[in-house]
Amino acid sequence: MCGITGLFDTREQRSPERERLHRMNESQHHRGPDEGDLHLQPGVGFGHRRLSIIDVATGQQPIFNGDRTVALVFNGEIYNYQALMAELQAAGYAFRTKSDSETIVHAWQHWGEDCVQHLRGMFAFAIYDSRRQCLFMARDRMGVKPMHYALLPDGWLLFGSELKSLLAHGGLSRELDPCAVEEYFALGYAAEPRTVFKGAKKLAPGHCVLWQRGAASEPQPRPYWDVKFTLDSRISQADAEAELRERLTESVKLRMISEVPLGAFLSGGVDSSAVVATMAQVQSDPVITCSMGFDDPKFNEIEFAQMVADRYRTAHHVQTVASDDFDLIDTLARLYDEPFADSSAIPTYRVSQLARRQVTVALSGDGGDETFGGYRRYRMHLMEERLRSALPYGLRKPLFGTLGAVYPKMDWAPRFLRAKTTFEGLARSSVQAYFHSVSILRGPMRDALFSDRFKRELGGYNAFEVFEHHGAKAGTDDPLALIQYLDYKTYLVGDINTKVDRAAMAHSLEVREPLMDHPLIEWLATLPSHLKIQGQEGKFLFKKAMEPLLPHDVLYRPKMGFAVPLARWFRGPLKQRVRDSLLGDRLAATGWFQRDYLQHLVEAHQSGQRDYSAPIWTLMMFEGFLRQVVDAPESIGLPVPQREGAVA
Template identity: 55%
Template sequence: MCGIAGVFQLDSRRDPVIDQDLLAKMTREQSHRGPDDEGFFVAPNIGLAHRRLSVIDLAGGHQPIFSQDGNIVTVFNGEIYNYRELRTELQEQYGFRFVTSSDTEVIVYAWLAWGESCVERFRGMFTFAVWDKLKKTLFIARDRLGIKPLFYTQLSNGQLYFASELKVILAHPELDKEIRPSAIEDFFGLGYIPEPDTIFKNVHKLPAGHTMFLQADKRPRISQYWDVPSSDPELSEKEAQEEIMERIKEAVQIRMVADVPLGSFLSGGVDSSAVVAMMAQSQDAPITTCSIGFDSPEFNETEFAQQVADRYKTDHHVQVVDSNDFSIIDRLIDLYDEPYGDISALPTYRVCELARKHVTVALSGDGGDEIFAGYRRHKFHMAEEKLRSKMPYSFRKAVFGPLGKLYPKADWAPQIFRAKTTFQSLAMDSASAYCHSVSKISDANRSKLYSQSLKNKLNGHHMSSHFTKYAEQAPTDDPLKMVQYLDLKTWLVDDILTKVDRASMAHALEVRVPLLDHKLIEWAWRIPSSMNLKDGEGKALFKKQLEPHVPHDTLYRKKMGFSVPVSKWFRNELKGELSKRLLSERMLDSGHFQADTIKKAIADHQSGVANNETMLWQLYMFEGFLRQKAD
């Protein structure tokens, strides 16, 4: 696992000289991603840089890596799990000679053999760049699920910069840091900024499953090379039952290759327990497992993690986190570089910190809920979808739209009386309704929060536009698979995988995610929805087939989540700091917010009139971004 960066001069009329000192200075902003080594390649119009965390071929994996004739140069972040098979094919069928044992060198010769389609041959997580000296082209690729990040910007001098982290690009002295108004709406609505956007108007993310092809005097060409396939033909129940565990085990096994210590996260949930079970069945030596506990019982899952650890006799490590552990908030703001609102980033940071004390590579269970329909919101959405399917949209909009506006919000009341959100959702199309269900701050409250100036700049933009876009291109009309697809394209890549990448790389820890193996996903997408969500139980098939491997309590207990007591902090330990930051001159002069709304949200929360934890946390993180990154 590493960090890459580079620069390409798109305008042949401009100075072809690349400033290596500037490139080196910028790249060192992500030195935490690769503390073991650094390397550079600079030639007219092109510069490539690399920071290395040594995992495979510790002695021979220095980057950039070159072809034997020096005409192909590659920098790479990630792991290609089938590199040995590809290496054999490239040797036997094409006669290429390899001088290292690294997966990076496979990219070099895969480019020579297959050109742009080489990316379709790789099984793994990656971003990489290939400079072809003879063709004078630069090819950049990002893995199918977006496990590894890639940011880029084109400057006024014709140079295009790219990097694994946004902070590298922010270090360029000529970057225009104008904030993108639509990204503010997206952040306060969703808690993250969906690709391909960033908080900055002139900086972008290369989307998951896409490549970028660069050539002088031509516009960058961005192309999609992978998407979730159609679910046809569906698997039979027998096929699904017989194959699911073997396919998961295979995805786990190919991620257990490393020349450094390797282990796994173990949260006590279904997915991480499944990964640990498959790891333990694949090797004789004890698996190293790491769990984070909390001194507050409502947030503590360590007893369930311990059950799995005891069953498989793992070398288990637990760290109990103080419920008042808010000391790393400013550190998190720095790590994520743009507004990021997932509160579970705090415990994720701590579990990565713990894991790095014992291993260099850790497997995680991320992706199971998205692939096998495990979120509670999937069940609620399907219940609403049944009602939507019985009534025309025009009728639903006319009837439930007004009801949603008039019905009082009653978060304090029993579930049966909390109809406001349901009425609002029933008045929407399926994609917008799902977006509404996952939103952090309601439309009404965002409207109260935003200044008129920001509303004017938004020009009608709404966070749901991202969901509508993906719904239109989804390769399915199955309502459950549709929302799973929306999760893959938004929540998974921009929240979950972003969280894990930055938290792990802050500690130079490589995290591998076997449940997001693209071959496993292509197979799992053919599981009928009736097998994934059955009798109100999400991940039904997955859990049933896990019964011989994972304790029953772990499989079927209520999902606890990975959270922290932010609400209490804002009423007690961080009470003064909250007002100081949210009502600071920087925030109020930004022109984005209504000061009275912020004051009321603070007062109501601290008096106990309302729980405004989410809005206040979003504002807290946005203020930190303005203070650290936007100046």
């Protein structure tokens, strides 16, 4: 695990500047505090910060082939590297190390661009081949590891694990992309392939791109993998449960290969509990587990984590955090390099901080809700789909559109009376309805928030186009499979994986994700949807498969989530900060927001009339990003001294 960065001259073979490359590399010191190195040659420069996990003695990067015509920088883990190494040795390739990194070098020599088809794991890498005068970049199938890049007007290509490494170069403009800002206020993040900066992009999951020196135009990334929901397996439920346990065990085993201390997050939810239970079956020593508790019982799952820890006699570590742990706001704004609106980044940051005191590698349960069908919104969507299918669109749209427009928004009321969102969803197509349900600020709110100037800059763009694009490629009209596919392409990568990668790597912690193993996902995509959600029970097959291994109360209790009490913060200890942030000079200076609407959000929330905590947090994080990143060109990307609770 590490941070990678580099420069590639797409036009000639100019010499890269060592000082710029050093600055880019050191901006990611937190991702790899163990070692760091640079490689420069005409036309290319690679930087690497290493967190030593596998082949600690000889796995340094950049790494080369025998005659040094191929150079690699790589972030992640290739879990099948031992089998690949044996295959490549049989084909005549000599290995100088025992690292998974060298496996990618020889896989490139042997298979070229198709090398990615042979890799199982989480990865983002760049390979320079001096014979072919090209740079090849690739990102793992589920987008666990990040890759950012920017082509500058002078022909230099920059790339790096985090945007801060590109900003540290000094040549990337901080001009914001209005379309990315629209996506942020709808979804809470700028969706792949956009970044918040006009000149930079993210390489999308399951994509690769070949940069050929001297080419007439910029290459377009191409997909090398996608999940196909066939739903055509005729396996029995009993056999599916057994096979799921076998596949999970294999996935967990592969992710337990390490030469440094390894443990797991244990939240008390189904996903992390299943991972810990499986780990306990695999190893004889007690599993090291880490849990985060909260002093507010409405947000505390610690008793359920303790049930699992007791059952498997894990070496369990618990930290209780005050429910008013809100001093990370500016830290998070700087950490993510882009505006990022998932408030659960706070507890994720804290549990990563706790875990790093015990281990260097932690397994997590991330991806379980998307993979097995666990979100409550999935069940709500399926109920709406049954209604949508009963009435033609031409009748539904005017009928429920009118009801949605006139029905009051009643956040304070019991859930069964909050029908406004349901009516609005019934007036839409399936993809439109799902986008509407996951949006933080829905269309009418964004319309009220944005100024006329910003709307002109958008030029008619709407964040729904992200979902429309992916929906057209889903290849299924099954209601559950469709929204799982949408989440794989948007929420999982843009929110969950981004949140965990930055929060964990801020503490030099590697997090591995057995529930995002792509062979497991491919197999689950063959199973009919009724095995994932049955009636009102989400994760049906997963829970049934885990019944022999986990307590009933862990499997079948109501889902709690990793939340923080925003609504109370914004009416209490952060009341003035909300006003300063939303009604202060920095947001006003953009000219992008309607001050009257900002005033409405603040007053209505703080008076208790409405719960606007999610839109307020989204605006606060945007304002923090403007101050911490856009307005701080001298400091962004430079290392900060490590201290307890700080980000490098």
